[in-house]
Amino acid sequence: MDNQDVLFRSFTLGDMTLRNRIIMAPLTRSRAAQTGDIPTDINAEYYRQRAGAGLIIAEATQVSPQGKGYAFTPGIHSENQVAGWHKVTTAVHKAGGRIHLQLWHVGRISHPELQPNGETPVAPSAIKPQGAQTFISADSGMVDVPEPRALATDEIPSIIDQFRQGAENAKRAGFDGVEIHAANGYLLDQFLRSESNQRTDAYGGSLESRLRLPLEVVNAVVDVWGTERTGIRVSPTGSFNDMRDTDPVETYGTFAKHLNEIGIAYIEVVEDSFQGNLEKGRPQAVIDAIRSNFKRAYIGNGHYTDSEARQRVEEGLCDLASFGRPFIANPDLPARFRHNAPLNEWDSSTFYGGDERGYTDYPALNAEQ
Template identity: 70%
Template sequence: MSNQQQNDPLFQPYSMGDLILPNRVLMSPLTRARSSQPGDIPNDMNAYYYQQRASAGLIFSEATQVSPQGKGYAFTPGIHSREQIEGWKKVTGAVHMAGGRIHMQLWHVGRISHPELQPNGSQPVAPSAIKPEGAKTFISADSGMIDVPEPRALETEEMAGIVEQYRQGALNAREAGFDGVEVHAANGYLLDQFLKSGSNHRTDEYGGSLENRLRLPLMVIQAVIDVWGKDKVGVRIGPTGSFNAMYDENPIETFGTFARHLNDLGIAYLEVVEDSFQGNHANGRPEEIIDAIRNVYKGTYIANGAYTAEEARERISKNRCDLVTFGRPFIANPDLPERFRQNAPLNKWDDSTFYGGDEQGYTDYPTLKELEASV
């Protein structure tokens, strides 16, 4: 190995809680919508997909609904039934057998859903009854993308039940064999909806002031910490994201304050969706907002931003982050760390197979070794 490879920022080991990450190339949480039906149950194909990518420093599972109410897209997996727990055991067992590490991302979509996906055809729930203009979902294999309706505002007395959904999801993830959990508070889903002023117009103790908007997310995170311990819990945020019709009037204040609270809680890491997401423009000035977070959050900072390997190296070298998550490159390159190590060409991803379907565009992307063997 050359000195350059030895000094590669992407391949310096990193300690996070009781995990030693062999590299800093992490796999993003990636919705792939391939769970078994009925029941949204992880299956053998899912286990193989994750096992193929076990060389990641850490894998984040696809977003996983903590309750039937938390579901927003057809075919996405859950962590609220016995069958789902058993299905996820296949995944964690396969990843661990291959020497990998995996955290579950706990998810409640809030208003980004449809009555067809909700128990008893109910309206999706949210902090406030505000329709997310332009937000879409899919309810079946042939539905196409359809508009999300106006949600129902949660009643004050329902908040404890929301917290309990996450607490039980965290317990179930532990039983399923995960190494830790990530609370999804980004990309326009329920906790992000509470955090941001554009989607939270409540007048009770869960809305209005910044302190009130932070209340439910912090209650959820504390409940998850109570299950796992702070060293095995992380949070994903999207401070500038506009995906799913999101907006905040003062993201520097909102997310600087939230990051300070998370620092005080002592969580293992904070994953930040920097700049845009899914092609949606960023609200505000991302680098200033990142600085506001970095100034107060002293734990492990994970950057997510469609970075190339070279950009990731630069950000780590300049102390802009500790670790980097990669999404679409990991879809198409199960051996992505090795390709980065060798500066090898990357397979191109097929975005027509991102969501739903079978092995095509899921487990059939070749590794470098497989390509060499086929020559």
Template identity: 75%
Template sequence: MSNDNPQDVLFETFKLGNLALPNRVLMSPLTRSRSSQPGDVPNDMNAEYYQQRASAGLIISEATQVSPQGKGYAFTPGIHSKEQIAGWKKVTDAVHHSGGRIHLQLWHVGRISHTDLQPDGRKPVAPSAIAPEGAKTYVSADSGMVDIAEPRALETDEIAGIVEQFRTGAENAKAAGFDGVEVHAANGYLLDQFLKSGSNHRTDEYGGSAENRAKLTLMVTQAAIDVWGKENVGIRVSPTGSFNAMYDEDPLETYTVLAKHLNDLGVAYIEVVEDSFQGNHANGRPESVIDAIQANFKGRYIANGAYTAEEARRRISAGRCDLVTFGRPFIANPDLPERFRQDAPLNEWDDSTFYGGDAKGYTDYPALAEQKATA
């Protein structure tokens, strides 16, 4: 059946902060590890990739390190040098030329790194000196996956410097022509490490209670608001995600506290990783945590995690979310909204090409119109 019908909730226009979105089919942040080396610089191929997907209601860029210290994987892009800003400007210009909208995801990996990726071979930093059991990264094109060693705990007087790294990243994102920023506080990276009790064993003002563990995330979010205004800032969280050896003793309490404070800050949206192929402590979507976030946060709720078009329609219609971000389907289907609109078959993704490489599995997935033209 065709979904080309004005009542389809996926294709209702939607106001998100300062942006008017043409649909509710958003592109999730997706690490693809194809920035130019040396320098972690976005390139022409990256610009083509994002431009192909400009029909998304909003593109949220791949995670982008705010400093050399924030880097955790080979070939991921940064937003802390003039060359990186210029590279991202190619991307934003291409997306805007095709009528799209794009936010930059601001990223610091914390402990999910390696001395080979850190300035002067230093240890990665974290809230506590706890090695993430089983977590791995890659440090070069031919390294394969390598273990992550024990990080060092950040000193209390270093926290302000972390906030400034994010602030500078937000300023550079503005210079690069983005429409807003998303603070990455999910998936086992630095802010998530501070939020969750399993990785944060601090005894200073940034550890212990949920209020204390949320402080750094809220300080970083405020810094982004200072640069962009609250209507152009969102945040990504993964309350029950287990990727990168993450665990929280009471996600209901932790994310109730965080949601209340984010509501006070007035950010435009929370993107919630409800489920993930990379691991989830909940059995399916954590409905009680979703309820708690929605009860305490009055901005837009963006759902993420293994969604189909039909489930997105159902949950939007039931008030369980406002918008949905799609990850792997957008990798393989540059025109995903149009395929949803027509109820057309989806290309299958090739997960062997997700991270690193060239145009194969990156910019060579065909759009529906191309397939019909050659059929």
């Protein structure tokens, strides 16, 4: 092993030793079985091919039928889904990899056609995200999301239970841990940020109240997994799904302080996104606020190259970096970084939905040679 290359220095994440610092970011690929949202053999093959990552964070996975927002995304609330995911974790472990599951509730980014009994999607407040769309079926393509219904205060415990159940199911499915999805404009992000949360009860209004549900979810998941195997993802300046916050430094600095008190293993921060960022480049003031309040691991994400990842790890700006699109197109991304080999380019037309094309057929280096 080349100890000079900081990306290949092992790292202790929670209580796990990772063999490199190259993390596979969570990536929705919309290729679960159409009936029952169940992971299948091609999903197991896709993740197995990527087992060289220090850690795979598997795609956003709905914790309940209500948490679903797109066609063909997998769930973790039925026994068949647990069995499907078990095939995935078994394949990754056999290949020597580690894999966490990203626990997801979409909140207002959904559509009655995807909701149980055609219900209206739920949110902290009845605010329609402008321009936000979802994919409800192969025939309909992208459609606007409707105005959501504000959750009643007495419905909040059910949201926490959905995450707790998802965490328990992820354990039975053989994952190594879980990442709570609090980014990209989905339910927990909708509670965190000031524009989407206009509640007047204990779950909105002041900053401490906006943080309440996300923190209660974190505590519920920690009850199941412990702090060492629990992480969270945030996107403080992401604008995807019509998101904004009046003071991201204060919101995320304070959130990080509470997460540090709970002691979870890591925060993954979407610092920059092709899906929309309110700042130009990485929001260093927010990153500093998170980093100074949260003492455990920090995973940087968004537009990273291997050289920028090396540089930022060396400078102490992050501990690890996660790669999204580069991992779609390069199943053996760490090997390519190690050997400074050229990267395959991704084909965005096959990101979401379809079959093995653009999914499991990107070549590895040794297959090319």
